[in-house]
Every structure is written in structure tokens, then in C-alpha cells.
Amino acid sequence: MISEKMKxxxxxxxxxxEMFEEGGRLKAKYGADKVFDFSLGNPNVPAPKQVKEAVIxxxxxxxxxxxxxxxxxAGFEDVRQSIAESLNRRFGTSFQAKNLIMTVGAxxxxxxxxxxxxxxxxxxxxxxxYFLEYGSxxxxxxxxxxxxxxxxxxxxxxxxxxxxxITAKTRAVIVNTPxxxxxxxxxxxxxxxxxxxxxxxxxxxxxxxxxISDEPYRELxxxxxxxxxxTKYYDNTVVGYSYSKSLSLPGERIGYLVIPDxxxxxxxxxxxxxxxxxxxxxxxxxxxxxxVVGRCVDAKVNLDYYDRNRTTLYEGLxxxxxxxxxxxxxxxxxxxxxxxxxxxxxQAGKKYNILMVPGSSFACPGYVRLAYCVSYETIVNSLPxxxxxxxxxxx
Numbered sequence: 303m304i305s306e307k308m309k310x311x312x313x314x315x316x317x318x319x320e321m322f323e324e325g326g327r328l329k330a331k332y333g334a335d336k337v338f339d340f341s342l343g344n345p346n347v348p349a350p351k352q353v354k355e356a357v358i359x360x361x362x363x364x365x366x367x368x369x370x371x372x373x374x375x376a377g378f379e380d381v382r383q384s385i386a387e388s389l390n391r392r393f394g395t396s397f398q399a400k401n402l403i404m405t406v407g408a409x410x411x412x413x414x415x416x417x418x419x420x421x422x423x424x425x426x427x428x429x430x431x432y433f434l435e436y437g438s439x440x441x442x443x444x445x446x447x448x449x450x451x452x453x454x455x456x457x458x459x460x461x462x463x464x465x466x467x468i469t470a471k472t473r474a475v476i477v478n479t480p481x482x483x484x485x486x487x488x489x490x491x492x493x494x495x496x497x498x499x500x501x502x503x504x505x506x507x508x509x510x511x512x513x514i515s516d517e518p519y520r521e522l523x524x525x526x527x528x529x530x531x532x533t534k535y536y537d538n539t540v541v542g543y544s545y546s547k548s549l550s551l552p553g554e555r556i557g558y559l560v561i562p563d564x565x566x567x568x569x570x571x572x573x574x575x576x577x578x579x580x581x582x583x584x585x586x587x588x589x590x591x592x593x594v595v596g597r598c599v600d601a602k603v604n605l606d607y608y609d610r611n612r613t614t615l616y617e618g619l620x621x622x623x624x625x626x627x628x629x630x631x632x633x634x635x636x637x638x639x640x641x642x643x644x645x646x647x648x649q650a651g652k653k654y655n656i657l658m659v660p661g662s663s664f665a666c667p668g669y670v671r672l673a674y675c676v677s678y679e680t681i682v683n684s685l686p687x688x689x690x691x692x693x694x695x696x697x
Contacts (some may be wrong), residue, residue: 311438329516335657338684342670343482343633345550347608347675349561350601353549356594375557375580376572377587381596385558388599393531401562403575404587407519407555408544410579412439415559416474417578418571419512420445426474431460431483431636431666432515436476445473452666457484457627457636458492461499468503474512475500480529482666484636484670485612485629487523490530496535496544510538510566515637518544518557519632521602524609527630537564540571545635546637547675550603556591608633611674611681618685623697633675636661640695644670650694654687 304312360369361504374380382399389395405411420426422444428436430452437447448467460476477496481490500511515532518542522528544557561572576602578584615635616628627637637658639647644667645660661669674681 303416307441312635334671335679335683337657338676338687339659339675340662340684341659342674343547343673343675344552345603345633345675346677347550347603349494349550349562350598352598352601356597358589360593360597363555364593369593371588373589375558375576375586378566378589378592381592382558383445385630386597386600388420389531389560392483393534395531395533395562397560397562399573400570401560402631403561403572403579404592405542405557405559405579406553406584407546408516409435409439409558410582411542411544411559412436412514413442413582414514414575414578414584415512415514415542415561416440416445417443417582418529418575420473420613422469425469425471426473427464427467427475429464431457431480431664431669432476433478433660434663434665448472449665454666454669456548457481458484458488459496461492461495464496465503468499468511469509470501470507470509472507472509473512474514476516476534478513478516478519480523480629480631482519482632482668483634483659483661483669484627485632485634486526486627487529487630490528491687493530493532493535497622499598500536500538504538512565513539515539515541518547521548522605522608522633523631524605525614525630529631533560535563535564536609537562538566540565548603549595549598549601551591554588554591556587556595558587592631607678608675608691611676611678614678615672615681615684618681619688619694622688622692623695624688624692633673635672635674636666637670637672639668639670640692640697644668651691654691656684656687656691 379399382402386399386402406456412659420443425446426440427447427448429450438560440447450460450464480484504511513536520529541560542589546552566569626635648658648660651658658672661667
């Protein structure tokens, strides 16, 4: 018998993963070039050449005992120092190796910091639409998820509702910018207002409220849009980062947490997070790929590739009669369904081998998400299929 906590997760398995598996079945049946799978944020852009070069050099020349051995639960100190120095150069921060903990991707990092700071019954606020597994992560530690309803005109956070829903039990707030699933970048004005609300609520309740910034898409921003670095606006900010998107390494599961000195009780939080990294089962982030990213802190994927996909798909869908905010970052379009039941729209899309994820998977029904981190050919070849699909809805 499985545990009570697992039963609802089994019954409501990720729609994104289910769609991804469906894509595999359809490709086997019709051929990969005839299936337009926009379900999973699995980068089609290869990792920068520096990554391959670093892997080869490390395997050839590094002491294998060091390269494949244990280290501090926080990760290799030289790697953490290299990342800290890169962040300092880019954002004017003053981090040191001690402020970073290497994690098994951003998901593990979020679990580490939630285990570190959340007590049973305490509340964690999220802004819809959001990555639905945030709820699972919070419930892992018997926390309570509190949703803020979406502002579908801009998809910036609804700060009026946010202010009303902060209580004495609020322990953390999770934000994600550039944003999955909308591609929106939270403006500096938004961040400043959010920080002011949090400061006021900390004083009102005499509590500590952590702002957890989930940033796997930080490097993917277009048209010169600046992505604010949140530790500069609010002291009790913790940053979770992943190289899954910025270096196209999703399967390598490598990322980090930044816990600044300004965080309330930072030394204790850093120590506890290092221990949480171990007792959550990770022990430490993978050793080889830690060393690789330590050498590739300034490497980047080809953003022009994603930008071309973004523009082509956005303009093509508009011509088909679909509505969408043009994304500023990440690699997703969040498209308004032509019918209220977006799951029915996703089902209709399957007739044309188009795979989309329903917005209800992000607590925002009436929309669908398309991941455009696919080949350019998939984008171009999908547009006739979208035109045929939209004919069913009078376009």
C-alpha cells in the first residue's frame, strides 16, 4: 500500500509529463516530423561548446578521486566561489562561497530551502499561474499553499490580493521570473512594491517572511528586457537557480541556492540548508557537473534560436486567431483558449498531432501553454496544423 500523501499525486499525475509520454506514442505512430509536441520545457538548443570542452578536460586531467568523490554537502568551495564572483560582477552583489549551496537542480533547491524554513501548518504564497509542483514541494513539509489569483491582463502579480492574504502564518513567498508558463518578466516596479508589502507585513506580525526566487529562466530574456535580481530589493530573499535552461543541461540536475548574509539568521539558515541538502537524500550535487559549471559560469546558450522560435510561433498563432501576450523571457507562450474549457481545446489539438498543456495545470484554466524550445522546423510545420485546428472554432 502506498502512503496517504502519495495517493492524490498518483491520481493527479502531471499533465505535462502525461502529454510528453503521449508525444512519444504519437511520434512512433506517425513519425517525429508529423507530431508537434509543445508539452515539455526540454531544450532543443545544444549546450555551449565550453561545456563539452570542460567535461573532456576534467575527465582527462582532474584527479578522479576528487572529481568523483564526496565533498561538503554545500558543494565544492572553488565552484561556489566562481559562481559567487560571477554574480557579483553581473549584479553588484557581494556574495562569497559560503552564501551558495550547490543543489540537484532548482527543484531540489526549492525543497531544501522549504525544509529549512517552513514549519508544519505555515503558509507559502504563490502567484497563479504557477508551476503546480510548488504545491507538492510545500506539502512535503506539511506547509499550506496559498494561491493568489492571476491578473490575466498583464500576468504581473496581483499585489492587492497578495497584501490581503499575508497572515501571521505566512512563512514564505515563491516567485518565478522570467515566468513559467507566461514568459512574463516581473518589472522592477512590481518587485519594489512586493518588497514594500513584505517589509510592512514582517513588522506587523513581528515575523520573518522569506521571498524565494525560482530562477531557472533568468538568462532567457529578450528585447533587452532586464530581469531584476531580487536580493537587492528585499533582505530576506533566497535565490534558487538551475543550469537546466541556461546551459541546456536539464538531465544533469545541477543548480544552486543563494542565501545572502542579509537574510535573517543567515548563518543558521545556511548551515540548516546544507544539512537539508543531505537529509533530503541528495547528499551533494553531482560532482563532475559541479566542476563543469564552475568553468562555464559565463557561458550561454544561443538565445537567438529561442528568439526566432518565439517570434515565429507568436506571429503565426496570432494569424490563426489565437490571443497571447508576447513573452519577454523563458520559452513558453501562454495562449488564451478559444473556448472556456481549455482541456477540450487540447484534446481537439491532438487530432492534428498538436500537443499543448492545459492552463489548469498551472492553476489558470482557460489558457494553454506551448513550450517553443523545439526545433524551428517543428514551429514552422505546426502552423498549418494550427490553422486547421482553428477552423473548427470559426477562424
